[in-house]
Amino acid sequence: KAGVTQTPRYLIKTRGQQVTLSCSPISGHRSVSWYQQTPGQGLQFLFEYFSETQRNKGNFPGRFSGRQFSNSRSEMNVSTLELGDSALYLCASSLAVGLAFPYEQYFGPGTRLTVT
Amino acid sequence: GNSVTQMEGPVTLSEEAFLTINCTYTATGYPSLFWYVQYPGEGLQLLLKATKADDKGSNKGFEATYRKETTSFHLEKGSVQVSDSAVYFCALGASNAGGTSYGKLTFGQGTILTVHP
Numbered sequence: 001k002a003g004v005t006q007t008p009r010y011l012i013k014t015r016g017q018q019v020t021l022s023c024s025p026i027s028g029h030r031s032v033s034w035y036q037q038t039p040g041q042g043l044q045f046l047f048e049y050f051s052e053t054q055r056n057k058g059n060f061p062g063r064f065s066g067r068q069f070s071n072s073r074s075e076m077n078v079s080t081l082e083l084g085d086s087a088l089y090l091c092a093s094s095l096a097v098g099l100a101f102p103y104e105q106y107f108g109p110g111t112r113l114t115v116t
Numbered sequence: 117g118n119s120v121t122q123m124e125g126p127v128t129l130s131e132e133a134f135l136t137i138n139c140t141y142t143a144t145g146y147p148s149l150f151w152y153v154q155y156p157g158e159g160l161q162l163l164l165k166a167t168k169a170d171d172k173g174s175n176k177g178f179e180a181t182y183r184k185e186t187t188s189f190h191l192e193k194g195s196v197q198v199s200d201s202a203v204y205f206c207a208l209g210a211s212n213a214g215g216t217s218y219g220k221l222t223f224g225q226g227t228i229l230t231v232h233p
Contacts, residue, residue: 049219092219
């Protein structure tokens with residue numbers, strides 16, 4: 001089974017621009033979570049989508065948004081980029097069914113975003 | 117809220133040495149605990165997990181036991197290899213489905229492990 005894929009792998013943007021990152025979950029997985037990884041703050045939860053609905057959101061400004069499509073693929077968008085948005089953005093998918101909560105999460109390789 | 121604290125790093129060992137990476141947590145209820153590993157340029161890989169007190173997770177020679185009394189989940193390996201060099205993350209997931217729990221893992225700050233031949 002193919003793993004979680006993220007595109008693009010690397011991205012360079014200028015302050016003030018916007019960016020869209022894409023994540024394709026493992027086939028059959030219905031939940032997609034997004035995380036931001038930086039050297040200073042570590043891994044921080046952005047949001048989670050399940051069946052095209054955002055069920056949970058971390059403590060990030062409204063410039064960070066996301067969506068999920070009917071095939072469970074997800075995108076996240078960052079508008080009005082700031083230098084501090086430079087980070088590795090990871091998405092993770094999980095089956096999200098059954099009683100074994102919390103569900104195991106499987107991570108993609110990440111998108112490295114650099115804001116100049 | 118939930119939090120995870122890992123031992124200060126980095127950790128440098130010689131091949132075949134014993135490894136311990138400490139992890140303690142603060143959480144309400146009875147969370148599940150995970151160890152993830154991140155190799156350079158890659159995402160996180162699930163290494164092992166434990167879902168209740170006294171459970172022992174194990175994989176690829178790594179072990180960790182869920183200790184509720186000490187709120188700990190220390191990672192151990194009896195004999196490390198150069199290929200184990202990576203960053204290790206301890207993580208916590210809430211045990212109850214609910215609005216602030218869905219899809220969220222809380223991570224420690226990560227411990228860089230370097231193993232020399």
